[in-house]
Amino acid sequence: MAVKYTVPRGTQDILPKDSYKWEYMEMVFRKVAKSYGYQEINTPVFEQTEVFERSAGDSTDIVQKEMYRFQDKKGRNFALRPEGTAPVIRSYIENNLGSEGHITKLFYIEAMFRYDRPQSGRSRQFSQFGCECIGTNHPYYDAENITVFWTYLKTLGLKNFVVEINSIGCSECSETYNTALKDYFKKFIFLPNNEISDLVCPDCQTRYDKNPKRLLDCKIPKCKEISKEAPSMLDYLDDKCKTHFSEVQKYLDILKVPYVINPKIVRGLDYYTQTAFEFINYNLGSQNALGGGGRYDGLIKQMGGKDTPAVGFAGGFSRLLLSLINENSFQGDCPRPKYYIVCANDSSANDENVSSKLTKALELLIFLRNKGIYAEFDIEKISLKAQLKNANRLKAHHVIIIGEEELAKNYLTLKNMNTGEQTTLDFDKIDEL
RNA sequence: GUGGCUGUAGUUCAAUGGCAGAGCAACGGAUUGUGGUUCCGUAUGUUGCGGGUUCAAAUCCCGUCAGCCACCCCA
Numbered sequence A: 001m002a003v004k005y006t007v008p009r010g011t012q013d014i015l016p017k018d019s020y021k022w023e024y025m026e027m028v029f030r031k032v033a034k035s036y037g038y039q040e041i042n043t044p045v046f047e048q049t050e051v052f053e054r055s056a057g058d059s060t061d062i063v064q065k066e067m068y069r070f071q072d073k074k075g076r077n078f079a080l081r082p083e084g085t086a087p088v089i090r091s092y093i094e095n096n097l098g099s100e101g102h103i104t105k106l107f108y109i110e111a112m113f114r115y116d117r118p119q120s121g122r123s124r125q126f127s128q129f130g131c132e133c134i135g136t137n138h139p140y141y142d143a144e145n146i147t148v149f150w151t152y153l154k155t156l157g158l159k160n161f162v163v164e165i166n167s168i169g170c171s172e173c174s175e176t177y178n179t180a181l182k183d184y185f186k187k188f189i190f191l192p193n194n195e196i197s198d199l200v201c202p203d204c205q206t207r208y209d210k211n212p213k214r215l216l217d218c219k220i221p222k223c224k225e226i227s228k229e230a231p232s233m234l235d236y237l238d239d240k241c242k243t244h245f246s247e248v249q250k251y252l253d254i255l256k257v258p259y260v261i262n263p264k265i266v267r268g269l270d271y272y273t274q275t276a277f278e279f280i281n282y283n284l285g286s287q288n289a290l291g292g293g294g295r296y297d298g299l300i301k302q303m304g305g306k307d308t309p310a311v312g313f314a315g316g317f318s319r320l321l322l323s324l325i326n327e328n329s330f331q332g333d334c335p336r337p338k339y340y341i342v343c344a345n346d347s348s349a350n351d352e353n354v355s356s357k358l359t360k361a362l363e364l365l366i367f368l369r370n371k372g373i374y375a376e377f378d379i380e381k382i383s384l385k386a387q388l389k390n391a392n393r394l395k396a397h398h399v400i401i402i403g404e405e406e407l408a409k410n411y412l413t414l415k416n417m418n419t420g421e422q423t424t425l426d427f428d429k430i431d432e433l
Numbered sequence B: 001g002u003g004g005c006u007g008u009a010g011u012u013c014a015a016u017g018g019c020a021g022a023g024c025a026a027c028g029g030a031u032u033g034u035g036g037u038u039c040c041g042u043a044u045g046u047u048g049c050g051g052g053u054u055c056a057a058a059u060c061c062c063g064u065c066a067g068c069c070a071c072c073c074c075a
Helices: A016-035 A049-056 A061-066 A085-094 A139-156 A171-189 A202-210 A212-217 A221-227 A239-254 A317-326 A351-370 A384-393 A404-409 A427-432
Strands: A046-048 A069-071 A077-080 A104-113 A125-134 A162-167 A273-280 A289-295 A310-316 A339-343 A398-402 A411-416 A422-426
Touching (some): A016 A104, A016 A125, A016 A139, A016 A317, A046 A049, A046 A085, A049 A061, A049 A085, A085 A125, A085 A310, A125 A139, A125 A317, A139 A162, A139 A239, A139 A289, A139 A310, A139 A317, A171 A212, A202 A212, A239 A273, A273 A310, A289 A317, A351 A398, A351 A404, A384 A398, A398 A404, A404 A411, A422 A427
Parallel strands (some): A339 A398
Antiparallel strands (some): A046 A077, A104 A125, A125 A310, A162 A273, A289 A310, A411 A422
């Protein structure tokens, strides 16, 4: 069978058999986010390239390798959005959203694009949910932001996940720590004669210069062994950051969100400060982060706004769905007809009766649909058997049978497809349906 | 971006280099006013695509596309 066109690599169609699952996950997210006072924002799928370059950081992989870039007819540079925070902040500044109160809470559900090798849980177009709480540096809001994510996963019924938190400090602490880390790793990267050693993997040798904190979560056994003895970020926090971090923990305890402290958590984007957190499902394979986030107190100023602190998270729907299906926790219902209408025509039926039954069926169908009830009828299926079989295939809750008997006495036969039980209902009382 | 595995009916998977097959699903019947269970029957193919080797290729080789796994990175 020749399929002429296919979806672009790393993208997918969401087909009817799955689309209701996505709809359900989005519905629950909107509900949870709104209960915490977040309001929905939608930004364009593309932005000026600089929006991402300035925020995420020039050296990050997202900016360096993964952005879909293009020019429009006037030669302006744009990029498909690879992450959600920068556009939201761009909009926050542009529309002066901060003027409406000292805290602004925004949530979004949007498609993101990154050019990367596809794998289970990683595609080139993917859908993210996120919450940004802008305008306060109070540690309670770090905890509250984490709680939104946690509540969302709990509401969906997800069981296998952990919340890991860390503080990567303000830019000053981070600087001091990087120096300490490089000091420690120096003797493993370089031999006494200053040549490159092979005590750590080649990737870690690049990390040493590019992003020293990444040295901590290398998966190569020999590197893991070395990083065990490495200094911990938490020992390099100044008093302000230390207090902030312990306050976040205090509020998480009060809000009853279980968490573990993982001093090795690193964020992939440059704008993060202090609190960093990840939601991880260890059953998920190598792409195991359901989402992550943290505080980014410097970003808004850096992007040209007033100096405004903020905290936020983003998560991926496809990994979430994989997790829910894996552990059999998905709770949404697939759409099922509440009523399936069947016309029964036996050999005794004359043409006139066949026609009045059809009229009755269609009247009933439109009556139910006008009330917003999902009702089905198949005008092309003739035999009673075929119609019932179809009702069963669609998992209809009830079947309404209109046959000779019903036509003559002006009532309907109502069949419960679960129990097989049948009752009758006067045609004049269809309001009761 | 690096390394590896895989690609056959709607789907899950078979087939020593020698006639492309089975389960499930679909459809029809057994059962003319009753679906799900059972039994019987019917239909189903550019073996991802393009080249090569061979008397002969789903099978071997090369290329390509796609998916998966790990790395990388991250949602």
